[in-house]
Amino acid sequence: MAERTWSFSQAFRSIFSGPAIITEETWDDLEAALITADFGPDVSEELLDSLRADVERHRVTEVKEMRGMLRDAVEERLAAYDPTLRLTDRPAVILVVGVNGVGKTTTIGKFANYLKAFDKKIVVGAADTFRAAAVEQLGTWAERAGVDIVKPQQHGQDPAAVAFQTVQRAIEGGYDIAIIDTAGRLQTKGGLMDELGKVRRVIEKQAPVAEVLLVLDATTGQNGLAQAEAFIEHAGVTGLVLTKLDGSAKGGFVLAVQQRTGLPIKLVGQGEGIGDLTGFTPHVFAQQLVG
Numbered sequence: 001m002a003e004r005t006w007s008f009s010q011a012f013r014s015i016f017s018g019p020a021i022i023t024e025e026t027w028d029d030l031e032a033a034l035i036t037a038d039f040g041p042d043v044s045e046e047l048l049d050s051l052r053a054d055v056e057r058h059r060v061t062e063v064k065e066m067r068g069m070l071r072d073a074v075e076e077r078l079a080a081y082d083p084t085l086r087l088t089d090r091p092a093v094i095l096v097v098g099v100n101g102v103g104k105t106t107t108i109g110k111f112a113n114y115l116k117a118f119d120k121k122i123v124v125g126a127a128d129t130f131r132a133a134a135v136e137q138l139g140t141w142a143e144r145a146g147v148d149i150v151k152p153q154q155h156g157q158d159p160a161a162v163a164f165q166t167v168q169r170a171i172e173g174g175y176d177i178a179i180i181d182t183a184g185r186l187q188t189k190g191g192l193m194d195e196l197g198k199v200r201r202v203i204e205k206q207a208p209v210a211e212v213l214l215v216l217d218a219t220t221g222q223n224g225l226a227q228a229e230a231f232i233e234h235a236g237v238t239g240l241v242l243t244k245l246d247g248s249a250k251g252g253f254v255l256a257v258q259q260r261t262g263l264p265i266k267l268v269g270q271g272e273g274i275g276d277l278t279g280f281t282p283h284v285f286a287q288q289l290v291g
């Protein structure tokens with residue numbers, strides 16, 4: 001498997017290529033590597049403590065064996081959250097939210113394309129009516145993915161109206177999934193939540209909201225999470241999408257973000273191409289991360 005830039009194995013490899021036997025230095029290097037990979041101080045400490053305890057209990061002396069134990073520990077923690085997307089409603093309405101520039105529109109394009117492979121009939125809604133370019137951008141992605149789109153009838157139309165029309169189209173046209181893009185501008189908490197609340201209420205007149213996906217940019221790590229706090233507190237988020245993992249050495253953020261928010265990661269974006277989005281599989285991710 002190709003080496004990922006976010007992979008922690010780079011940092012771990014220098015430990016691994018050193019002495020084969022665990023020394024105090026191994027632990028110091030491991031701690032530094034965990035912090036570099038943005039596992040965050042809390043998760044790093046927990047991982048180190050439990051790993052140390054396991055290493056002592058099983059009288060492990062080899063770095064190689066310790067690496068396997070670390071991989072298992074990371075996988076176990078990643079798997080504590082259920083990454084399954086709830087798409088059984090017909091239509092399954094998905095709201096995509098997040099601060100600006102994190103990759104919402106791109107994610108919707110990639111996600112629509114991904115779902116098409118499962119023979120789903122999909123419509124996307126351009127409820128980011130604030131930025132004209134955002135509507136065009138979603139239009140381009142919809143075309144690429146070969147899915148239908150509902151656009152605002154005029155510039156600056158109420159986002160809730162576009163969301164309503166999207167769901168209406170989904171119901172009347174027998175679509176499986178409606179994915180709705182929302183504005184990403186940083187607003188006061190009140191304004192943002194009023195707008196999202198209205199979008200939600202209007203949708204729910206016709207169909208339940210199946211998923212509210214919060215998109216987070218992995219390159220901003222813990223900072224980005226602070227910016228997104230209002231969404232987590234008030235928007236009824238059901239899952240996270242991590243984007244730009246290709247441009248980040250911070251793969252450890254994946255674990256930190258789940259533990260800090262208590263929310264599962266459901267999708268992972270690793271590039272700007274239409275195929276660069278995958279579901280989240282703890283086993284595979286732990287393997288790629290730790291090596």
Ligand SMILES: Nc1nc2c(ncn2[C@@H]2O[C@H](COP(=O)(O)OP(=O)(O)OP(=O)(O)O)[C@@H](O)[C@H]2O)c(=O)[nH]1
Binds near residue numbers: 107131185243272276
């Ligand atoms: N490398 C990389 N770039 C990405 C990824 N996802 C999105 N991008 C890029 O990030 C930039 C912003 O993406 P958008 O989809 O426009 O972000 P947005 O959240 O919809 O932005 P607003 O509508 O302004 O809130 C674009 O240049 C994308 O190509 C990813 O997984 N990897």
